[in-house]
Amino acid sequence: MTEELRFDGRVAIVTGAGGGLGRAYALLLAARGAQVVVNDLGGSMHGEGATTAAADRVVEEIRAAGGQAVANYDSVEDGPRIVQTALDHFGRLDIVINNAGILRDTSFHKMTEADWEKIYRVHLYGGFRVTHAAWPHLREQGYGRVIMTSSAAGLYGNFGQANYSSAKLGLLGLAQTLAAEGQKRNVLVNTIAPLAGSRLTETILPPDLVAALKPEYVAPLVAWLCHERNTATGQTFEVGAGWVSRVRWQRAQGAFFPLGENLTPEAIAAQWDTVQDFTDPAYPTSPMDSFAPVVGNLQKSGGAEERGSRGEETPSRSPAPAPPTADGPQAAIGHEFEPKTQRYDERDLSLYALAVGAAADPLDKLELPFVYELSGDGFRALPTYAVTFPFSLLWQITSVPGLRFNPALLLHGEQYLEVKRPLPLKATVTNRARISHIYDKGSGALVLLDVNTFDEAGEELAFNQVSLFIRGIGGFGGERGPSAAANPLPDRAPDAVHRDKTTDNQALLYRLSSGDRNPLHADPAFAAAGGFDRPILHGLCTFGFAGRAVLRHFAGGDPARFRSIRARFTKHVFPGETIVTEMWQDGVRVFFQSKVAERDEVVLSHGVVELVG
Structure with a gap:
């Protein structure tokens, strides 16, 4: 009873x-x-x-x-x-x-x-x-x-x-x-x-x-x-x-219109049936869910507007999301994205370096070459600039067959970057991406996106692996995947500790340099909908701070000695907070973690940089 x-x-x-x-x-x-x-x-x-x-x-x-x-x-x-x-x-x-x-x-x-x-x-x-x-x-x-x-x-x-x-x-x-x-x-x-x-x-x-x-x-x-x-x-x-x-509320999938172009009443009228089509509805439960289509459209159109203004190829409009297949997320394994070409020069490299805290002291001779093209020691590119390459095509994840999901439920879990040689100071590069693995984590799916970047001669310049965790689409019966590499930190005091005080407008600066114009890093109202009392720093901005710290303390600021970097995103950083990066050297590898001093919380974990010996 x-x-x-x-x-x-x-x-x-x-x-x-x-x-x-x-x-x-x-x-x-x-x-x-x-x-x-x-x-x-x-x-x-x-x-x-x-x-x-x-x-x-x-x-x-x-x-x-x-x-x-x-x-x-x-x-x-x-x-x-x-x-x-x-x-x-x-x-x-x-x-x-x-x-x-x-x-x-x-x-x-x-x-x-x-x-x-x-x-x-x-x-x-x-x-x-x-x-x-x-x-x-x-x-x-x-x-x-x-x-x-x-x-x-x-x-x-x-x-x-x-x-x-x-x-x-x-x-x-x-x-x-x-x-x-x-x-x-x-x-x-x-x-x-x-x-x-x-x-x-x-x-x-x-x-x-x-x-x-x-x-x-x-x-x-x-x-x-x-x-x-x-x-x-x-x-x-x-x-x-x-x-x-x-x-609960029900919402039609709706119609997407490219940002940066003239939107007219006639264009909306032409898509009116799509606007009202409840064939495959969504069920938003929070303001963040409500913003999800905006995020998707910004990923598709917003980044293109910014990069296009620098003379790049502007991505074409994304097709409507594909319906799920019988195999679900597993059907997306091996999916190749449409290649995207982009151009960058010294201006883009300088802006990125400033966005990840370089030359906070303008008299710092070690970092001035990253932000000043006429530096007496010769202009250089920060190797971690290459993490911006995937953003030319990352928005295509929202239209991959088998991966029907709410963009608000996508989390950036880990990032791996390998640079094949020092980045040229200006180049036209082509980015090619494919989904290499999808693992079933129960509560969600872990999607590994491999992005290869090639120069004009077709030689590989950089490789990124972006680990994306998509909540709510797990349980499809796929492989759980290997356990994450632990990279345990040495049981001793750090060999070097680097402190960087971020500026109050750090997030705004980084979004201009990265190609990712997610309003979570700029709009207080959008941040509040995500549960934050103010906009937060992009995780890859913190990633850049850490990479710069290792480069400074263990490679003398020489990009030619930088081979790869990996880290896991664990917590957010608010602009104005202090990033403390603790580092331990073990041969050509440097293990690291980054904390926020004000909250004593680890924001990057499982970090390791491999240097050229």
């Missing part, structure tokens, strides 16, 4: 609990051990008047059944007073169910400002006031469950309810943000859109249907979402008449 879910020791506030849904929630929670604050102003369904009778009746029912409850008669606009009632009588607060509501239905052209304002203040503002007052207590104790009440009108709209539907959808948006903010403190926030008969639905549903939609069919879901065993947060559910269903 299933163990009964209990709420002993928990304290709950239920607003609008004088009847209907709120009463059902209060009775069920109290019957299972919760101490309940029964809040109800006692007004009419249109928000007029007030009486204590509604809340008192429910409290009497709870106490008669042996439960514990106290009445509160405040408006939800006085949320702090409702919360204080729980603290005064029961000493704590664990659960908040925002259920109070009224109706003032009328068509939009007849709606008055008073009709709008009254609905807003009870539903959305009231939900804010009660939850805002409760929030500090829930966070500080490391436990809380919050329920917002939306409706079908809020999710889909309904004639005559512009005020009500706006407020109800606003509550959903509030819940989603609070779910993101509260999760790490074990404060979970979910939303229900109930189908239940009450005095509020009497005006929009037939009487026989109202009678069939019992609030008792909604209350069990609310109780489950409020229980300590529930771990769901940020979710929305339609519920009623013995039916419970999660609701």
Whole structure:
């Protein structure tokens, strides 16, 4: 027999609990051990008047059944007073169910400002006031469950309810943000859109249907979402008449239009069927998911705009993503990308060197040759500039057969670079890439992309292997692959330690030099959607800092002595932070790791540079 879910020791506030849904929630929670604050102003369904009778009746029912409850008669606009009632009588607060509501239905052209304002203040503002007052207590104790009440009108709209539907959808948006903010403190926030008969639905549903939609069919879901065993947060559910269903957004794949070209209404009209085609939809669940197509289009068009302005071949528009095959990700092994040609010169090499911290001291004679083409010691190219070559074609990963994925779920795991000889100071190079391996890691797929770069004579100049981890497409039955090389650090103090203070605009500088114009490194709003409080440094920028440190301390700044470099990306770096690279020499190999001094966190691990002896 299933163990009964209990709420002993928990304290709950239920607003609008004088009847209907709120009463059902209060009775069920109290019957299972919760101490309940029964809040109800006692007004009419249109928000007029007030009486204590509604809340008192429910409290009497709870106490008669042996439960514990106290009445509160405040408006939800006085949320702090409702919360204080729980603290005064029961000493704590664990659960908040925002259920109070009224109706003032009328068509939009007849709606008055008073009709709008009254609905807003009870539903959305009231939900804010009660939850805002409760929030500090829930966070500080490391436990809380919050329920917002939306409706079908809020999710889909309904004639005559512009005020009500706006407020109800606003509550959903509030819940989603609070779910993101509260999760790490074990404060979970979910939303229900109930189908239940009450005095509020009497005006929009037939009487026989109202009678069939019992609030008792909604209350069990609310109780489950409020229980300590529930771990769901940020979710929305339609519920009623013995039916419970999660609701999520659905988005068509849409049409992509090349950036940097004149986008016209006619172009959109020509692709209108594609814009509205839900044949193979996506299901975004976060702002980062929402931005995913933007990232994809930037990868396809943005980098091309930048490099094209320097005289390179501009990549052609990417075809629409290919449908998955029967073999799934494994079908992508051996896939060859369309080759891309690019040109670079001393200006590009200088900009890259500055972007990875070279010549922070303009009088540094060892690094001035990397940024000044007339240097007396002769201009040189930093070897790690070659990690920028793959970006001329990396965007093609979004259209590889068998690799249907959300670009927001792609992570850059490791990077390996081998330079065959010192990079020429100017060149036209051709980049060719193929997917060499795809490993099934369960939670995702590890994709190894081999990129070979050739000069004008067809001789190989550099080789990159880009390790990409794509979350959410694992479990296809492929090989798990070899364990990652450990490269254990020597058990002794580092042979050299190099500190570099990054500038506040380091990320902006690097994105101009790399060809990767991901807004995560420039746009505060985009960074916030990714969970960062400001834009972060590109991982390959940190990679360049580390390579430069090894070159300085163990090769005298001579690029001819640099053969290869490998590292794993473990943490982000914020512009303005200090990168500390610790290095240990073992013959021609130099092991390294990089940390952020301010947070004492390793940001590059498993690092090794091989030098020419």
